[in-house]
Amino acid sequence: MKNLRLTALAGAIALVLAGCSSTSLDQQPAGAGAAGGTATPAAVSGSGTSGLNGGANAGGAALNPLTDPHNILSHQSIYFEFNKSVIPDNEIAIVAAHARFLVDNPTRTVRIEGNTDERGTAEYNLALGQRRADAVRSRLELLGVPASRVESVSYGKEHPRALCHEEKCWAENRRADIVYTN
Numbered sequence: 001m002k003n004l005r006l007t008a009l010a011g012a013i014a015l016v017l018a019g020c021s022s023t024s025l026d027q028q029p030a031g032a033g034a035a036g037g038t039a040t041p042a043a044v045s046g047s048g049t050s051g052l053n054g055g056a057n058a059g060g061a062a063l064n065p066l067t068d069p070h071n072i073l074s075h076q077s078i079y080f081e082f083n084k085s086v087i088p089d090n091e092i093a094i095v096a097a098h099a100r101f102l103v104d105n106p107t108r109t110v111r112i113e114g115n116t117d118e119r120g121t122a123e124y125n126l127a128l129g130q131r132r133a134d135a136v137r138s139r140l141e142l143l144g145v146p147a148s149r150v151e152s153v154s155y156g157k158e159h160p161r162a163l164c165h166e167e168k169c170w171a172e173n174r175r176a177d178i179v180y181t182n
Contacts (some may be wrong), residue, residue: 051147077177079091109180112133
């Protein structure tokens with residue numbers, strides 16, 4: 001009877017431990033981050049070790065967290081709603097991850113490039129793109145990144161990512177891109 005209880009207790013402990021995830025919340029599955037601000041940072045299930053500063057691949061070589069598709073830092077576009085410059089809730093984790101990376105890597109600098117869709121005048125879109133870039137810049141600064149390491153610029157509607165004239169393309173173009181300059 002005692003052995004049965006010990007076996008049951010050991011099994012219960014094993015189940016609890018198996019349910020614990022060892023994956024960082026700073027990771028996001030490849031392919032996440034669809035147009036229109038639908039990116040939802042999520043943990044990747046499995047045994048990946050690429051955190052904000054990178055992990056190693058099977059061969060032991062360090063991964064670049066900015067290009068590793070399993071790392072949230074590979075998501076370098078923040079998508080906005082139509083005519084808005086407030087960072088949507090589902091994009092905040094991406095900005096926060098970049099802020100942590102920049103704080104942990106004090107020699108890195110970024111340029112935030114604000115973009116808009118094609119609708120509206122050139123002047124309006126330049127101003128809206130600047131507000132979007134400044135919103136991301138302000139969030140980075142609030143999270144500890146020195147202002148001297150963050151530049152913001154607006155391209156308005158001049159640098160579209162998608163060229164069709166419908167909502168799916170407009171959503172892809174309403175963004176602020178985080179561009180590492182060194």
